[in-house]
Amino acid sequence: MSDLVEPAPAKLNLALHVTGRRNDGYHLLDSLVVFAKAGDQLRLRPGPLSLQIDGPFAAGLDSDGDNLCLRAARLVGADVSISLTKNLPVASGIGGGSADAAAVLRGLARMGHLLPDAPEKLGADVPVCLLSAPARMQGVGEIITPLSALPALPLVLVNPGVGVSTPQVFKAMATRDNPPLPPIPKFNDLTGLVNWLTRTRNDLEAPACQICPQISDVLQVLAASGAIFSRMSGSGATCFGLYDSPAKAEMAAQSLKQHGWWAVATELAQPLPQR
Ligand SMILES: C[C@](O)(CO)[C@H](O)COP(=O)(O)OP(=O)(O)OC[C@H]1O[C@@H](n2ccc(N)nc2=O)[C@H](O)[C@@H]1O
Numbered sequence: 001m002s003d004l005v006e007p008a009p010a011k012l013n014l015a016l017h018v019t020g021r022r023n024d025g026y027h028l029l030d031s032l033v034v035f036a037k038a039g040d041q042l043r044l045r046p047g048p049l050s051l052q053i054d055g056p057f058a059a060g061l062d063s064d065g066d067n068l069c070l071r072a073a074r075l076v077g078a079d080v081s082i083s084l085t086k087n088l089p090v091a092s093g094i095g096g097g098s099a100d101a102a103a104v105l106r107g108l109a110r111m112g113h114l115l116p117d118a119p120e121k122l123g124a125d126v127p128v129c130l131l132s133a134p135a136r137m138q139g140v141g142e143i144i145t146p147l148s149a150l151p152a153l154p155l156v157l158v159n160p161g162v163g164v165s166t167p168q169v170f171k172a173m174a175t176r177d178n179p180p181l182p183p184i185p186k187f188n189d190l191t192g193l194v195n196w197l198t199r200t201r202n203d204l205e206a207p208a209c210q211i212c213p214q215i216s217d218v219l220q221v222l223a224a225s226g227a228i229f230s231r232m233s234g235s236g237a238t239c240f241g242l243y244d245s246p247a248k249a250e251m252a253a254q255s256l257k258q259h260g261w262w263a264v265a266t267e268l269a270q271p272l273p274q275r
């Protein structure tokens, strides 16, 4: 039987508002989430549970039992041999581990397994990564409202090569009871989206920059690279820039790489096939 291939697109929080905190310490979020074509890739085949990792960021990751790919398979009781090509930097705010876990769950569903009732047990970003399409994410990550298609979005992802701890960033926030997102309209073009984004925030950006000052450097260089909008994603350190053409995004990615940073020009992921 040939391998079953599942993409694990990078998750981007275009806007991320932290609106409160639950008694268990988890934070309430209100986020506009999209997915990029750039991402990891999973290959699955029936066999004893195992994980093998290759790709440019394989060295940053253990294939031990804690890996989210194996935890996803164990959650649905699947015996499966998994290959992960790790193209995304680890612990970088673009959901790498959650995207991988969600891709494993999608692949296992194609192999006849049921999806788990509470995929968020694996990570707050797993429910939205299961959808891997534009969505509003609320609650602690478990309330997902799919949105209609967004306009074409030439974009660049850039990471300074420093892993950032998500719990540490949440802990460093100065205020937690922030206003939610403004109403999300249907975005007809890039200008409409950018105008809306300028009225939103990533509430984790300031605490992440305190912990990892290289993020401020990235944001400064992104703003000077021709981006019409730039911001940090998730808890960092990856930032994104939006451009008005793929050629400008490509040029910006080339110049950002000159700083020794990981940078990739990409666009929104295609919708996943309906299965
Ligand atoms: C910041 C985001 O990337 C935004 O999309 C996600 O909320 C984080 O998603 P994730 O990495 O899948 O997060 P998890 O692995 O579930 O949680 C890591 C840690 O982040 C903190 N955390 C996470 C999600 C949330 N709603 N509130 C939190 O306070 C908790 O300290 C938790 O122990």
Ligand SMILES: Nc1ncnc2c1ncn2[C@@H]1O[C@H](COP(=O)(O)OP(=O)(O)OP(=O)(O)O)[C@@H](O)[C@H]1O
Binding pocket: 061, 066, 067, 068, 069, 089, 090, 091, 092, 093, 094, 095, 096, 097, 098, 100, 101, 123, 125, 164, 166, 234, 235, 236
């Ligand atoms: N398959 C995996 N890919 C990446 N990280 C993994 C994986 N499995 C376990 N992890 C662990 O999860 C932690 C978070 O990594 P991840 O790349 O998911 O963070 P992130 O991009 O900041 O996620 P988010 O945007 O959801 O906060 C890392 O410390 C890493 O060791």
